[in-house]
Amino acid sequence: EFYSSVDSMQDLAQVEEELLNATRSYVESQQKQLDFYRRYVEQIKQEHEWATSQLKLDDYLGHPLHAFRLIKRLVQDWDALIFEPILANNAREEFRAFVEVLSRDLGYPDQSELQGAIKGLARLQKVYNLATSDLADGIIGGFTYGSDLQWRECYEIGVQLFDLGEYQRSLEWLQVAFILLQNSPREEKDEDHYYSDIREYASMANFELGNPKKAGRLLSQILESQPTHSAQQTQKYLESRVSGKNVKETNPSWFSNYTRLCQGRRLPEERSGDPLSCYLDGKRHAYFTLAPLQVEPVHLDPDINVYHGMLSSKQILSIFEEADKEEMVRSAVAGDGGKRTVRDLRVSQQTWLDYKSPVMNSVSRIIQFVSGFDMAGAEYMQVANYGVGGQYEPHPDYFEVNLPKNFEGDRISTSMFYLSDVEQGGYTVFTKLNVFLPPVKGALVMWHNLHRSLDVDARTLHAGCPVIVGSKRIGNVWMHSGYQEFRRPCNLTSDSYKSLAYRD
Ligand SMILES: O=C(O)CCC(=O)C(=O)O
Numbered sequence: 001e002f003y004s005s006v007d008s009m010q011d012l013a014q015v016e017e018e019l020l021n022a023t024r025s026y027v028e029s030q031q032k033q034l035d036f037y038r039r040y041v042e043q044i045k046q047e048h049e050w051a052t053s054q055l056k057l058d059d060y061l062g063h064p065l066h067a068f069r070l071i072k073r074l075v076q077d078w079d080a081l082i083f084e085p086i087l088a089n090n091a092r093e094e095f096r097a098f099v100e101v102l103s104r105d106l107g108y109p110d111q112s113e114l115q116g117a118i119k120g121l122a123r124l125q126k127v128y129n130l131a132t133s134d135l136a137d138g139i140i141g142g143f144t145y146g147s148d149l150q151w152r153e154c155y156e157i158g159v160q161l162f163d164l165g166e167y168q169r170s171l172e173w174l175q176v177a178f179i180l181l182q183n184s185p186r187e188e189k190d191e192d193h194y195y196s197d198i199r200e201y202a203s204m205a206n207f208e209l210g211n212p213k214k215a216g217r218l219l220s221q222i223l224e225s226q227p228t229h230s231a232q233q234t235q236k237y238l239e240s241r242v243s244g245k246n247v248k249e250t251n252p253s254w255f256s257n258y259t260r261l262c263q264g265r266r267l268p269e270e271r272s273g274d275p276l277s278c279y280l281d282g283k284r285h286a287y288f289t290l291a292p293l294q295v296e297p298v299h300l301d302p303d304i305n306v307y308h309g310m311l312s313s314k315q316i317l318s319i320f321e322e323a324d325k326e327e328m329v330r331s332a333v334a335g336d337g338g339k340r341t342v343r344d345l346r347v348s349q350q351t352w353l354d355y356k357s358p359v360m361n362s363v364s365r366i367i368q369f370v371s372g373f374d375m376a377g378a379e380y381m382q383v384a385n386y387g388v389g390g391q392y393e394p395h396p397d398y399f400e401v402n403l404p405k406n407f408e409g410d411r412i413s414t415s416m417f418y419l420s421d422v423e424q425g426g427y428t429v430f431t432k433l434n435v436f437l438p439p440v441k442g443a444l445v446m447w448h449n450l451h452r453s454l455d456v457d458a459r460t461l462h463a464g465c466p467v468i469v470g471s472k473r474i475g476n477v478w479m480h481s482g483y484q485e486f487r488r489p490c491n492l493t494s495d496s497y498k499s500l501a502y503r504d
């Protein structure tokens with residue numbers, strides 16, 4: 001799977017590069033063959049014309065050598081020089097074999113990948129309110145990326161979104177496709193059937209959205225210019241059905257907080273938040289005496305802190321080198337009964353790293369010294385990379401139920417390193433705490449998922465917002481509560497009542 005991570009998209013770029021080269025030499029060899037055919041045909045044509053003009057055909061064929069040559073040409077020459085190569089076409093076979101090897105070695109995307117990428121685009125539009133016409137013009141968040149789309153691409157997006165049941169969005173893309181087609185400079189825009197194809201999908205989308213009249217009008221427009229178009233069947237089909245209801249999309253309850261925070265806008269608050277300011281901490285551990293921790297507290301109770309400059313670019317490169325040795329797989333989430341399942345709520349690829357390499361050893365020490373926890377309770381670091389529209393919808397990091405068998409207690413804390421900056425989007429947001437964090441390369445975010453009593457803290461619900469532009473990489477280390485009884489002991493009274501109101 002390619003679309004769920006920017007890293008694996010790089011393989012696709014390589015596939016295209018190789019296809020380009022192979023196609024270029026294929027076209028050249030085809031050109032040579034065609035030139036050969038052209039010369040041969042020219043030669044025969046001359047002989048043929050000469051035969052029919054200079055002499056009467058009867059006379060020509062009455063000549064034994066002429067008869068022989070005609071028969072020889074038909075029996076041997078045409079066969080060997082034209083039919084054989086046209087039918088066998090070595091170059092074509094070679095090209096086909098090359099593509100086969102290429103897709104076996106590097107992989108080749110299929111229809112479901114295209115759907116995944118288009119779903120990602122639709123997700124970006126929804127979370128960040130990106131206008132379809134802006135996206136088509138290559139404008140994202142006010143920046144122009146010089147990658148405006150052609151009418152065909154917009155049409156394809158419209159079609160796929162229709163298939164996904166996203167009718168309103170589908171219609172928007174079809175409308176943009178229509179306008180782009182009208183404005184296209186080439187003869188393309190005179191092709192009636194292109195308009196008809198767009199109109200037919202627009203008609204069906206309108207029908208599903210509860211506008212049967214509009215749907216009917218669009219089909220009639222098609223049939224006016226192309227009476228035999230498949231719109232006829234579509235018309236019959238739609239007549240046999242009840243039009244869809246113009247249902248307002250229902251979003252989950254967390255959705256408005258999520259999108260607002262993802263856009264970097266705080267939620268309105270009854271009381272103003274705690275006054276927080278950054279500070280240096282050289283006392284937490286001797287390790288930080290010479291280079292104090294740069295702490296940015298972003299929330300008190302539950303505490304969420306960002307520690308800046310924890311990993312250098314060089315260390316981050318080494319982490320990627322370690323990760324490259326492992327296979328990245330599409331991220332799964334815990335589904336029914338704790339089974340791992342792949343769903344759109346988490347679109348990324350990931351792998352796990354132990355703490356044996358020098359760089360991972362440093363990572364382990366950093367976490368230990370900052371958190372005070374015993375690394376005996378740490379899971380391996382999960383390194384993840386998000387792709388087009390990649391995201392992780394609001395979730396807690398604790399399990400609470402269905403704890404995996406090898407866990408010693410639940411996930412008491414999360415230590416998340418940002419391993420990249422992100423050009424646009426990709427914030428980490430805490431939807432119940434009014435907190436959004438833009439990723440900062442080298443920084444570490446840390447918070448506790450459990451109360452001191454080890455009851456789960458539902459206030460820690462958080463999410464990774466869709467990446468708009470760029471590649472987001474993070475490294476997560478989850479700590480289990482099992483070995484930490486002396487590191488973070490209980491208070492005399494439990495504080496778990498604090499999160500009761502936040503449970504869904
Ligand atoms: O991507 C993010 O910012 C959050 C990731 C996360 O919450 C997780 O992997 O559990």
Ligand SMILES: [Fe+2]
Pocket residue numbers: 395396397462
């Ligand atoms: Fe998480």
